[in-house]
C-alpha cells in the first residue's frame with residue numbers, strides 16, 4: 001500500500017503524529033507553499049516566517065532521509081490531488097490541524113485516495129482530556145484549569161503543593177513603568193539564502209496583492225535550532241524581569257522582557273513540554289524570581305493550553321457570538337497600520353508593521369480594548385488580528401480576541417470585559433507623554449478617544465453590567481455623571497471619524 005504524508009504549515013516538528021507514523025523514506029512527504037495563504041496571512045513578516053520556516057524544515061527532513069517535496073502552487077486544490085495521483089497513493093496521512101478552517105479546507109479537496117487523520121500531539125492536553133476536565137463544570141475558569149495542569153504534569157510542585165506556597169503570583173507582576181527601563185535586545189537572525197529567496201518572492205507578490213507590513217529587516221528564527229537559541233536567551237537574559245514588567249508598555253521597546261516564543265510554539269519549532277522543562281531546569285541551576293517563573297509557566301501551561309482546549313470545546317458556533325451586538329466597521333488606520341493620530345495606537349501599529357508582533361498587553365489594552373469600547377465587529381477584528389500577527393492562528397485568535405479582548409462570548413472565557421480608559425494606558429505606558437490628546441479628558445477638543453469611548457461603552461451597556469460582580473462599581477461611577485456630561489461623552493464618541501477600511505483589505509478564512 002502506498003502511503004504519503006502531508007505536513008501542514010504549522011506542524012513543523014519531526015515528531016508530529018503523521019510523520020512519526022511513516023518509517024523514514026518509506027513514502028513521500030508533502031509540504032505546500034500556497035499563494036492562497038496570502039489572503040489569510042497577508043502581513044509580509046508573517047508570510048516570510050511561515051514560508052521560510054517551512055522551506056528550512058523541508059531541508060532538515062530531507063537531510064534526515066525523508067522523501068520530501070515542497071510544492072509552490074496557487075492553492076491546495078491545484079496541487080495536492082495531482083501530487084497524490086503522481087505518487088499513486090492509496091492513503092494520505094495528516095495530523096489533525098489545530099485550526100478548524102484548515103481541517104474544513106482539506107476535507108473539501110477531492111482526493112483520489114483514503115485520508116487518515118492522526119490526533120494532534122503538539123499540545124499537552126488532548127482535546128478529549130480537556131473535554132473530560134470541562135465536563136459538568138458550570139464555569140470554565142483558567143485558574144482552576146491551570147492548577148489542574150500543574151498537578152497533572154508535575155510543574156512547579158513540591159510534595160504535591162505549589163512551590164512557594166501559592167499558585168498565583170500575578171499580583172506581583174503588575175508594576176507600572178519605571179523611569180529608564182531598558183530591556184535586553186531580543187535575539188535577531190540574519191536572513192540566509194533560503195529566507196532571502198522567500199523575501200524576494202513575497203516582495204514580488206506584493207506588487208499584485210496588497211500585503212501590509214514591511215519585509216525587511218526580517219530577524220525571526222526560522223529553524224528549530226534558532227528557536228532553541230531564542231529560548232536560551234530568554235532563560236538567561238529576560239526571564240528574571242519578565243514578571244514585574246509584563247504589563248508595561250514603553251515607546252521604543254517593542255519586546256521588553258517578553259519571551260517571543262509564541263511564533264515558534266505555534267509553528268511547531270518548539271514544544272510546550274520542553275519549554276516548561278527548561279524553565280524548571282533554569283530555576284534549579286540558579287535563583288530565578290518565583291513571580292517571573294510562575295508567570296511564564298502560567299502563559300504556557302495555563303493560557304496557551306486553556307485557549308486551545310476551549311476553542312475545540314466551544315466548537316464551530318463560537319466565532320458567531322456577538323453578545324454586545326458590536327457592529328462598527330474596522331477603521332482605515334488599522335489597514336494602513338498607522339495614521340490614527342493617537343500616540344499609543346500609532347506606536348503599536350508602527351511596531352506591528354515592522355515585525356508582525358506586539359506583546360500581549362499592547363494587543364489587549366491598546367488594540368482589543370479600543371475595539372471593545374468602540375464596538376468594532378468581533379469577527380472582522382479577529383480576522384484582522386489573525387492576518388497581522390506572526391503567532392496568530394485561528395485557535396489562538398477566536399478565544400483571545402473574541403473572548404478575552406472583545407467579550408463577545410458574554411463571559412464564557414473572561415470574567416469581565418477588559419474595558420479601560422486613557423487613564424489605564426497613561427499609568428502603564430509611556431505613550432501619553434507624546435500624544436495630542438489628554439487621557440483625563442472625556443469631552444472637548446483634547447478628549448482622549450479611549451476615555452470618551454470608555455464612558456460611552458459604560459453608558460451603552462449600563463443595564464447589562466449593573467449587577468455584574470466585577471463591573472457594577474464602574475456602572476455606579478457612570479451613574480454619577482450628570483446628564484450634560486453623558487451627552488458630551490456621546491457627542492465626543494460620535495465625533496470620532498476614522499473612516500472604514502476599503503473592502504479589498506479583508507483577509508480570508510484560514511485554509512490548508
Ligand code: SF4
Pocket residue numbers: 342343344345421422423425426431432433435436437438439448449450451
Ligand atoms: Fe492613547 Fe489617549 Fe494616551 Fe493619547 S492620551 S496615548 S490616545 S491613551
